[in-house]
Amino acid sequence: MKVVVCIKQVPDTKGGVKFNPDGTLDRGAMLAIMNPDDKAGLEAALRLKDQYGAEVTVLTMGLPKATDVLREAMAMGADKGVLITDRVLGGADTWATSTTIAGALRNMEYDLIITGRQAIDGDTAQVGPQIAEHLGLPVISYAQEIKIDGDKVIVKRQYDDRYHMLESKMPCLITALSELNEPRYMTPGGIFDACAAEITTWGRADLKDVDDGNLGLNGSPTKIAKASDKVRKGAGEKVTPESPEEAVAYIVGKLDEKHII
Amino acid sequence: MKMTPEQIAQYKGVFVFAQQVDNKVSTIAYELLGKAKELAESLETKEVTAVLIGSDVKSLADSLAEYGADKVIVVDDPELKEYRTEPYAHALSSVINEFKPEIVLVGATAIGRDLGPTVSARVETGLTADCTVLNIGDFPLVPVPGKEDEQLHGQLLMTRPAFGGNTIATIACPDNRPQMATVRPGVMQKITPVKGAKAEVIEFNPGFTPNDRYVTIKEVVKAVSDVKDIMDAKILVSGGRGVGSPENFKILEDLAEALGGQVSCSRAVVDAGWKPKDMQVGQTGKTVRPNLYVAVGISGAIQHVAGMEEADVIVAINKDEDAPIFDVADYGVVGDLNKIVPKLTEEIKAAKAAKLA
Missing domain, CATH: 3.40.50.620 (HUPs)
Incomplete structure (x- = not known):
């Protein structure tokens, strides 16, 4: 069984976001991490390796620096790493990103493709389902559990007020929620091997059956009209009352003024 | 394309x-x-x-x-x-x-x-x-100068x-x-x-012919919830980690009842297992825009604020005067929620009773 996990290197928004003087995001000043949903997807794949001897390949698209997350994944137990990098692929929206990744996947063998549900930088949740669409595969999003049953996969799929147990034939694409599992740590031996491991690097020419018009900034149907720091509502009043009674009188007075009570 | x-x-x-x-x-x-x-x-x-x-x-x-x-x-x-x-x-x-x-x-x-x-x-x-x-x-x-017609x-x-x-x-x-x-x-x-x-x-029916892309539903499990959706509430009393314990949410429930509203919470509360996820306000929870949002013991992380800043009136009660929630609150009160909230409940009941009389 062959599993390909698509992972993304993202800035860690938890540690606070840094901006350049012009208001754009200062990615260089922020710690780069493996996207949490993707890491859960990788862990799910590694459990299939533990249980069924699945071969796990990690695939990412990005700058050459993104090999860091491939090596991290390999130190956790992934067998192979593939980086897609090329200047012409830069500035891609979710459509152009998914056509690129689908173009790479057409060169690969897989029974299962796992992606994270969404990445913490864009939060779109679009690339996984779009890859499945380009490849003509069934897709199951928001996976909370993944099990294998012969040539089928059984997935617990989360919805707002329920879950469905779904069964799909393989090959299929699954998008993983970070709640799926607790990802394992890298092992010292794994880190040693991963440092020395060879990473396959592909460029534009290695993508199969993809039109230039569907790649990079030029092939992106969505265009940014404006980007800015969020303008927040200004602060109102702040008081430090002497006693709880005074605090209560203040709040009740304001609610009355606003006709709320 | x-x-x-x-x-x-x-x-x-x-x-x-x-x-x-x-x-x-x-x-x-x-x-x-x-x-x-x-x-x-x-x-x-x-x-x-x-x-x-x-x-x-x-x-x-x-x-x-x-x-x-x-x-x-x-x-x-x-x-x-x-x-x-x-x-x-x-x-x-x-x-x-x-x-x-x-x-x-x-x-x-x-x-x-x-x-x-x-x-x-x-x-x-x-x-x-x-x-x-x-x-x-x-x-x-x-327009790009010189390309106005484009x-x-x-x-x-x-x-x-x-x-x-x-x-x-x-x-x-x-x-x-x-x-x-x-x-x-x-x-x-x-x-x-x-x-x-x-x-x-x-x-309009385009015709449906099942193929390998049609997954099979083996089971549907609905979450049991008798709680009204917080997104429909006109008044929310929302608690954060500062509330201290799941038991102490009782004082928020009493206040919500007095105001005719519901209780919601921040992510910290869900992560601690005090309240279920469908009560969570914020970036990874729900976006709410009630008439009144009372933030109790919520510090006001950016992800939380993203889910509630559209509320008409925001009241914040927090003992930390530097809590970021005060940057979005219309009315901020620095003080001990354990002392203020129960008294506030009483006063609101009294004020409402006085209006009815």
Whole structure:
């Protein structure tokens, strides 16, 4: 069984976001991490390796620096790493990103493709389902559990007020929620091997059956009209009352003024 | 994949995916209709169309009309009983290819965030996720000097937060149709329903032939919840880690009851296992816009603020005078919530009783 996990290197928004003087995001000043949903997807794949001897390949698209997350994944137990990098692929929206990744996947063998549900930088949740669409595969999003049953996969799929147990034939694409599992740590031996491991690097020419018009900034149907720091509502009043009674009188007075009570 | 201006000109009207679950229209569908009506006013064709997909759902068309749909396209088939990506994507993309709308809005729900990307890829257009503001305008916003005649008008401008709500971007889809967006629940306003309003109902069935992309549903497990959705509440009393314990939420429940509201919470409270996820306000929870939001013992992380800053009136009670919640609160009180909240409950009861007398 062959599993390909698509992972993304993202800035860690938890540690606070840094901006350049012009208001754009200062990615260089922020710690780069493996996207949490993707890491859960990788862990799910590694459990299939533990249980069924699945071969796990990690695939990412990005700058050459993104090999860091491939090596991290390999130190956790992934067998192979593939980086897609090329200047012409830069500035891609979710459509152009998914056509690129689908173009790479057409060169690969897989029974299962796992992606994270969404990445913490864009939060779109679009690339996984779009890859499945380009490849003509069934897709199951928001996976909370993944099990294998012969040539089928059984997935617990989360919805707002329920879950469905779904069964799909393989090959299929699954998008993983970070709640799926607790990802394992890298092992010292794994880190040693991963440092020395060879990473396959592909460029534009290695993508199969993809039109230039569907790649990079030029092939992106969505265009940014404006980007800015969020303008927040200004602060109102702040008081430090002497006693709880005074605090209560203040709040009740304001609610009355606003006709709320 | 760019379309020609002639192709683009064929696409007219604003379509809304009218999500239904268990043959009940989801609130998001009415919110999207409210927004669609407003957008359609700024466009050449003023028409709003709801796309209703399911099994035995035709009777829901009237309620969509009452909330602003001029037309309802019904795709009714036994294969569509429960949501599954493939038959629903086939239904919606077939409607798009047949009727050619210029705008398609889908709710950013656990259904819409799966359906939207699949359909947008199938009909080969762009999709902007989790939008919080939509309007019609020009692209580029300001014409490029010397290329004034290349500026496009009547474009859908889609605004969304990114990077955990730290930045905000406005996105257009100038060269492809339809212009597609998923919209965050709880953000758009539904209209006051027009009782007895009728829409033109169009039945459309593109044919459903199961293949390997049709997954099988083995089991449906509904979460049991008798709690009203916090997104429908006019008044929310919301607790954070500062409340101290799950038991201490009792004082918030009492206050909420006195005010005629409900209790919600921050992510810290859900992570600690004190309250279920459907009570969580914020970036990874729900977006709420009640008339009154009382933040009790909530520090006000940016992700939390993203989910509640649209409330009409925000009151914050926190013992830390530097808590960021005070930056968005209309009325901030620095003090001990354990002393203030129970007294506030009593005073509100008294004030309400006095008004009734």
